[in-house]
Amino acid sequence: MITSPTGPEPGRDLTIGLFGRRPLVATMLEAADQLREQDPELGVRFVTGVHTTMAEAREKFERQADRIDAAVFPGPMHFDLAGAAGYRSVPSSFVRLTGAALYATLLRATVHEGVDVRRVSIDSLPADAVTEAFRELALPDVDVPVAPYRRPEDVQDYFDFHAQAQASGQTSCALTTIIEVEEALAAAGLPVVRITPTLATVRGAVDSAISQARGTRLEEQQIAFIVVQLISPSADGAPAVSTYWQQQGSLDVHRILIDEARTVGGTVARRSDTEFVVTTTAGGVGRLTGQLIWAPFLQTVRTRVGIPLAIGLGTGRTAHAAEANAFTALEASARAEGTEVLLIDADGERTGLGLDNAPPVAVRAPAEEKSGALAARVAQGVRDGDPHPADQPYLEVGAEEVARALGVTARSGLRTIKQLVEAGYAWPLPPQVSPTGGRPRQRFRLLSRTLTAPDASEEHSL
The missing domain is CATH 3.40.50.2300 (Response regulator)
Structure with a gap:
């Protein structure tokens, strides 16, 4: 997650x-x-x-x-x-030091320090703000040296600015906003008063x-929608008709979306076997996407279920506008077969979200790791005994095939496949009625995309 x-x-x-x-x-x-x-x-x-x-x-x-x-x-x-x-x-x-802060400092310098405010140098403040202050003090003709602040590097020049102004006789006191400049001027024996803010x-x-x-x-509480669509493995890339594969895959995706949405107070609505709508807030979208860095849900679903997704996100000034933006973004993602994920905001601006920078999903517990290794070994054994097309997303097996793949009894094979169903690595298919009568055969599907070769080499025990 x-x-x-x-x-x-x-x-x-x-x-x-x-x-x-x-x-x-x-x-x-x-x-x-x-x-x-x-x-x-x-x-x-x-x-x-x-x-x-x-x-x-x-x-x-x-x-x-x-x-x-x-x-x-x-x-x-x-x-x-x-x-x-x-x-x-x-x-x-x-804290801004123009306006009242400058007036108060000029008054304090005059009353308590005996400074002639007509002969001061001032740093950090805009020249027009200083000119305005002296005009309001009925000193319109006074033109004091000013070193305005534009960028942090300017501060390095303030000491020399004030020192040169006093050395030339143009000024008799420095007014600075920077404590370090005040300390340096005082250490050099130069008169200085620091501009401090008023309450x-x-x-x-x-x-x-x-x-x-x-x-x-x-803004964070503004409603937002995330639309998620499963991309079916049909040959032409078009959404396939409802199948058992879609039903089971969508159940897993639905569970993941509910778990993820719960972390941000969102809700999940299922629109069809392959489409879901997550309702949350702009703040929730920010948290799910790492402040619009990565696509939500994508890494988790790919890793745990192995199903590609098309995802669209939308915000808007109304719920209707946010939903429309989300579905517009989904259409673009679906056309790109899930290789693009977009967020469209209230102003129509499109933001692309990263597909490969999502944080890793939570590490599986030891029991889950063991089940994953077991599922990988079953899949490999079944493939060795009965090769399947490389692009087939699932392996269909029965208890007998599991038993042959692991070299165990049929009873142990059935126990193993049930264990994999409970761990989420397999699910039961509808029972197949035998043409000769008798008990229907139970088949299962293994999700082969989530199984890796290193896991398959681990030791299996029942």
């Missing part, structure tokens, strides 16, 4: 991760408490990941990643670095993360 990726479960309260240095995380928690006071029915819990270095930041995020629906980063640099490193795996916001700014970042998480939760 495919194991769905770990992650927050639908139906529970949202969980937001708060990341950064300890003072900022403390402010985030204060902002979270204020949001709870404003809305007692908020239905959100918060977890923290306090860190001091970027290496530690990744470790703290990955430790919480499976538990959170959204995250708040301390600033744009951390947000971008997490994205570039590939571990920003949930919807995320970051209102942090509260806005936390509220934004909650909104993103709610939006994602709504």
Whole structure:
């Protein structure tokens, strides 16, 4: 059975991760408490990941990643670095340091540090945001040096930017958003004030993360359909009429689909002997496909049953649209004889899912492995005594043939074939009425596609 990726479960309260240095995380928690006071029915819990270095930041995020629906980063640099490193795996916001944060810092620098704000250099912030702030402070003619943030590499140049501005006499103090730059300038004896966010700014970042998480939760709860069709082994590739092979094969596939769908709260409806519809959510589809990486059910059915499948997946703004998209995707998969699996979303965009990257199915228990080895040996013995066409998907046997293949008594042969039926490696065919009367002959079918030569070499004991 495919194991769905770990992650927050639908139906529970949202969980937001708060990341950064300890003072900022403390402010985030204060902002979270204020949001709870404003809305007692908020239905959100918060977890923290306090860190001091970027290496530690990744470790703290990955430790919480499976538990959170959204995250708040301390600033744009951390947000971008997490994205570039590939571990920003949930919807995320970051604390912005324009607007109120810049005004508060300019006021604090003037009142408490005696800084002439007309002679400062500022990093990280957009130049137009700085120009707007000085215009609103009735200082429209002030033109302070600004080193805006565009990418994480820019941070490496901030120390030299501020140092050169002060060395030239253009400025008397640096305003920086980066703790490491603040520490380096202070160590060099250069005046520096760090731009820090206000409580209102942090509260806005936390509220934004909650909104993103709610939006994602709504998208994940959008209805989705997965349509599965057995591809029959008919010579022309067209669906064959209902046969006992289809009935028995579809029973096995039906069982697998029910087991798989149950892991994501989905339901399975059988439309015909060869077609099934799985009703789930967009979030369920994501978990079944490893976030749209591999085709659902395919590996499990191929390995356990040996039957090729055509699979179509669909989402939509209405249940009718999602179902229509799923059947359109199924038609494309069926035309390709199961070598393509598509998902068609609400916008009509088609996403191809991998056929060879599905996770391995669960390892069989020792008893199942022993039954598999036994079935392989029976199949090999029957083939040796009565060659079958290589493309025939099943071997039909009776207790006598099993006995001859294993060199045991007829009674032991019957006991063996019943054991294989219980293990899922064979199933009984309708009894054949003898033309001369007497007890009907019971025949069985072995599923030869799942049997491998290495298993056949194992020792058999009854």
